[in-house]
Amino acid sequence: MLLFKGTKFVILPNRNASSLKFLAELLVKEGGMLVNEEKEIDCDTIVLINDSFITNTNTIMKNELFFKEFDLDPSTVWNNVNTYKLKCVRATCISEWLRKSSFQINPELVLSVEDNLEDNSEDHSGVKFVTHSATPLYNYDLITAKLLKNSEKAARQIPEVYSSSQNKSENSELAGKSMETEVSNKMGEEVKRTVDISQTTSVPKGNEKLIQALGRLAKRYEMKGDQFRARGYKLARIGIEQYPFKIESGAQAQEEISNVGASIAKKIQTLLDNGSLPGLQELFESEKRVDYFTRCHDIGIYTAKKWEIMGLKSFSEACTIFPEDFTRDWPILFGWSYYEDWLKPIRRDECEKLASVVQQELHLIDPQMKVEILGSYHRGAEKCGDIDLFFYKAGCDDISEIGRIMEDLSISLYRKGYVQCFLQLTRKIYKAFNKIIINRLEKCHLKTTPTLQYTARDDNPRKFMLGVKLPDKEKRQFESITFVDNYKLKPEDMFMSLNSDRSPCRRMDFFCCKYSELGAARLQWIGPKEFNRWIRLKAMHNGLKLTQHGLYDNHNVLLESFDEQRIFQLLNEDYISPSERNHVVKKRRKV
DNA sequence: AGGCTGTACTG
DNA sequence: CAGTAC
DNA sequence: GCCT
DNA sequence: AGATG
DNA sequence: CATCT
Numbered sequence A: 001m002l003l004f005k006g007t008k009f010v011i012l013p014n015r016n017a018s019s020l021k022f023l024a025e026l027l028v029k030e031g032g033m034l035v036n037e038e039k040e041i042d043c044d045t046i047v048l049i050n051d052s053f054i055t056n057t058n059t060i061m062k063n064e065l066f067f068k069e070f071d072l073d074p075s076t077v078w079n080n081v082n083t084y085k086l087k088c089v090r091a092t093c094i095s096e097w098l099r100k101s102s103f104q105i106n107p108e109l110v111l112s113v114e115d116n117l118e119d120n121s122e123d124h125s126g127v128k129f130v131t132h133s134a135t136p137l138y139n140y141d142l143i144t145a146k147l148l149k150n151s152e153k154a155a156r157q158i159p160e161v162y163s164s165s166q167n168k169s170e171n172s173e174l175a176g177k178s179m180e181t182e183v184s185n186k187m188g189e190e191v192k193r194t195v196d197i198s199q200t201t202s203v204p205k206g207n208e209k210l211i212q213a214l215g216r217l218a219k220r221y222e223m224k225g226d227q228f229r230a231r232g233y234k235l236a237r238i239g240i241e242q243y244p245f246k247i248e249s250g251a252q253a254q255e256e257i258s259n260v261g262a263s264i265a266k267k268i269q270t271l272l273d274n275g276s277l278p279g280l281q282e283l284f285e286s287e288k289r290v291d292y293f294t295r296c297h298d299i300g301i302y303t304a305k306k307w308e309i310m311g312l313k314s315f316s317e318a319c320t321i322f323p324e325d326f327t328r329d330w331p332i333l334f335g336w337s338y339y340e341d342w343l344k345p346i347r348r349d350e351c352e353k354l355a356s357v358v359q360q361e362l363h364l365i366d367p368q369m370k371v372e373i374l375g376s377y378h379r380g381a382e383k384c385g386d387i388d389l390f391f392y393k394a395g396c397d398d399i400s401e402i403g404r405i406m407e408d409l410s411i412s413l414y415r416k417g418y419v420q421c422f423l424q425l426t427r428k429i430y431k432a433f434n435k436i437i438i439n440r441l442e443k444c445h446l447k448t449t450p451t452l453q454y455t456a457r458d459d460n461p462r463k464f465m466l467g468v469k470l471p472d473k474e475k476r477q478f479e480s481i482t483f484v485d486n487y488k489l490k491p492e493d494m495f496m497s498l499n500s501d502r503s504p505c506r507r508m509d510f511f512c513c514k515y516s517e518l519g520a521a522r523l524q525w526i527g528p529k530e531f532n533r534w535i536r537l538k539a540m541h542n543g544l545k546l547t548q549h550g551l552y553d554n555h556n557v558l559l560e561s562f563d564e565q566r567i568f569q570l571l572n573e574d575y576i577s578p579s580e581r582n583h584v585v586k587k588r589r590k591v
Numbered sequence B: 001a002g003g004c005t006g007t008a009c010t011g
Numbered sequence C: 001c002a003g004t005a006c
Numbered sequence D: 001g002c003c004t
Numbered sequence E: 001a002g003a004t005g
Numbered sequence F: 001c002a003t004c005t
Helices: A018-029 A064-068 A074-084 A093-100 A142-151 A172-181 A207-224 A227-241 A250-256 A262-274 A284-294 A301-309 A315-321 A323-328 A331-337 A348-365 A399-415 A427-443 A472-478 A491-496 A515-526 A529-541 A564-570 A578-582
Strands: A008-012 A046-049 A088-090 A369-373 A387-393 A419-422 A463-468 A506-512 A545-547 A550-552 A558-560
Touching (some): A008 A018, A018 A301, A064 A074, A207 A227, A207 A301, A227 A262, A250 A262, A301 A315, A315 A491, A323 A331, A331 A491, A348 A399, A387 A399, A387 A515, A399 A463, A419 A427, A427 A491, A515 A529, A515 A545, A515 A550, A515 A564, A529 A545
Parallel strands (some): A008 A046
Antiparallel strands (some): A369 A387, A463 A506, A545 A550
């Protein structure tokens, strides 16, 4: 009962877009054939168009990009499409057909191939494609376009100067010494630290809309698999978030804010003029569905999109269509079960309490071991997304010894009821924890064969990812937190929930390093991500390489790994204290 | 044009 | 190797 | 997407 | 940034 | 020095 047996398909513009890869697999699994060469196309071939090239009026965006992305020769292929009058449908029709188990091309699915006059593609002016001419495919007048952009570049001057990180060296001494003593000194009570006020950057009214729009565009390109374009939008958004003035024009934004270029400036202008950007509202529903999935641990953009394309809206639906996804990548079950808890922010005092529990237990196992809270906590955040615990032992460069200690530690914390779940397995962890996995599988009615066995590593991981919570008697003081962002499971997914408002489960990570790599490792795990990227880029531009293991020269010779300050020095940077690392800072261009 | 952090873990 | 995560 |  | 005009 | 890649 192969649905597509004997049918030929061609995917345009190509089949490599991440979402289409799995559709192509499904197609072949159901007996369909994919065209690999121009000449294989015949009059019965079905043309599948990547949905991102289909406008909301069900026509194909025949713009420059569309043809440039072709795997095969665009002109040959497109001429075939026209001469044979091949049927063109959205690529996602495949999922529709599979779900209904019926392969029928209803007339309303067929996309119009005719050149239409209006071109509402938001990013490129149209390409006129002449079907019977074999010659130039793109007569897009780049020169005209460029000239236009330059002429509209009216110079605008903004008198005030804002500085994104002015106050260096102000409390760097605090940060320096806080390292050693962060956890070691009776964490329960005081651990007062000056929290960086400038972190509370209030965004000027009016910029919110721009920020939201850029975020949405970023997500869209992320979903399309274009990580770098997505990053372009993300960086521009960060720039606007930190920009203290109201944005009045696209040109102003481009001049004042780094990572805002011509294209984003234009979109900003449109947004300011019209209050909206064409094509931004339409995809919103599917974006929200993808978003729902990706907030779950171990569901990334790939799986989320796969599910979304198949029309799935909930984990329980996904569970019936793609049971292997859950049985194979079992941590998803815990991401699902603790979906809401793991999206709740954690107050600093709870971080400290949990860390002190860990520290006490650690002391029983090996009194020489040290533990520090790094991550957003160390950067002074009032609310943390997770708790990053960092282990090391003075003089000890044996990572597998520390790994074993972390393993034992996590297991005893599991036995004592603090650890709720593990998100990866070792042999020992498997023995202790296997039954809970089975329990979760059964809860969502996935078959658990008696032979079901997960592979556990033989060596010791340097990294543990856990779900932890405080026992009921200790949690009281942390209750009344008001959550601004409260992400909810959909009702049909609630039956798996292990969430608890009174005593939420928390994400906790264990990391470790060789003692000789203390500085580089701290640098990494203090973060944040944007700071790490920035400083590593800086290292790279100096011909060096920075990792959690150290700073290396171009011959991979270690320059420094123990002394954090020295790493800054070697990179020609003043020391930046942890809380200052929150405002990562691409220099504003021009001064 | 060509780069966009660098690594660990899993299947 | 790709997908996910830090 | 933006930057060099 | 490097190449090119 | 501007523009292209």
